[in-house]
Amino acid sequence: MATEIKENGVNKQFAVPYYEIPYEKFFQFGMSVDSIVFGYHDDQLKVLLIKRGAAPFQGQLALPGDLVYPNETIEVAAHRILKDLTGIDEHNVEQTKTYSAVDRHPVARVITTGVYSIIDIAKHDPHASAWAEGVYWTSLEDVPQLAFDHDQILKDAVDILRNKVRKEPIGFELLPEKFTLADLQNLYEALLNVKFDKANFRKRILSAKFLKDLNEFQEGVPHRPARLYSFDSDKYDELRANGFSIQI
Amino acid sequence: MATEIKENGVNKQFAVPYYEIPYEKFFQFGMSVDSIVFGYHDDQLKVLLIKRGAAPFQGQLALPGDLVYPNETIEVAAHRILKDLTGIDEHNVEQTKTYSAVDRHPVARVITTGVYSIIDIAKHDPHASAWAEGVYWTSLEDVPQLAFDHDQILKDAVDILRNKVRKEPIGFELLPEKFTLADLQNLYEALLNVKFDKANFRKRILSAKFLKDLNEFQEGVPHRPARLYSFDSDKYDELRANGFSIQI
């Protein structure tokens, strides 16, 4: 290891020789994370927006997001921030893209990473807290102009979600433990904003073999009760390990 | 717009009320970019590595990357840095992921975004400059342990590249203006590390209709000369606009 030159406890040798810009300037970025939380309920796909209660863009709708703490990863920050602003706790996030336009934040140089997740609206009860003045589940077609570059961030996230959904079982956590094929079809139709033929959807899903037939049936419906299934994640992992991938 | 509280020219109202951590601490991130440059030549897929001539990880192989300037986007920085370190100028980059583990950089808090591109090895002549002590085209299977978390960054990039390649025409800039179907097949085989049946590959590609038949033929080959094609980007854009997507 080469000799280390330390200043304020920070080794700067690796950067110094090649830049004319003062060293400190390289370490003045703010990092933020913006969550695209998709929600599903009653066959509808929505996105969670907050009303900003602080400048900039005070009063305007935005994706829930904020600055990353110095000792956090993006993913940890996403979890904390979403909980702070909306009370929503549990969610598995995945990155979309990182946005670094120099003027994307009107106040400081802030680079942001988008992360998305899908949750069951019925299982969560968001409420505005911290500097959020309101939280709203909004249908995609009703989303108004958002703060910052959040329009673009949301658009990109929708694209990524729809691509993902077609390639692997996603969103089983959005259905009850036991669900019917019609439930599953409704979920996919809401996520993708398309309609499938019922008979063919059934064939395709069943041929993928990651559903467990529970040999139970719906009750209390005013028509022929449907068969209940559950998601067989062991089977799915096994299929996946063998390089298998479905196509919806 | 709410009243703005400025300090050192920076509006801090939006952050201050909710954090116990001093404001400045949120703006001490370093941002870097690491380029995964895939190269193609002689039916081989390689990745461009540099030997680090500065701490940390001095002497070790790494992806070419460095800190983003305060006035640059990630993409602009990627271009500049790759040129500085290797002399490679033109390349279209796309993001892979952003890495934010708190200790991923041993010296400072640096978040990095991966970007990848594919270039024709024959058309570029990389040479080490700035703090790079060497530049190497390395076959994927020969890549040693890399600096930082670059092993993971490279692995993720390969996955993303391979996914991408299967879904849209990519890498036509890696072939000469006029190429044969065998050339194209070799390219895909190198990128994906698989083998295709020649007859079936031909049928699939031609049915996608984004190749222009030039009605010209190879010359000087010791066997039946192959028909030459070029990539018809007008046709491709048209197909793409109609929601069309190929599957290799």
Added chain:
DNA sequence: AATACTTATAGTCATTTGTACAATTAGTTC
């Protein structure tokens, strides 16, 4: 208790796509 109504599920069938492989073609080299 028969009929209407609703949704689930099964089956049919023509079409397209995928895959393996054989056959033919068009050049060069010996």
Added chain:
DNA sequence: GAACTAATTGTACAAATGACTATAAGTATT
């Protein structure tokens, strides 16, 4: 001209897709 190499075309069967019909199993209505 025969042998060789690789390009290209063709063929045959399997599998997947998609539109559609038929039947089943419940409840609600009369």
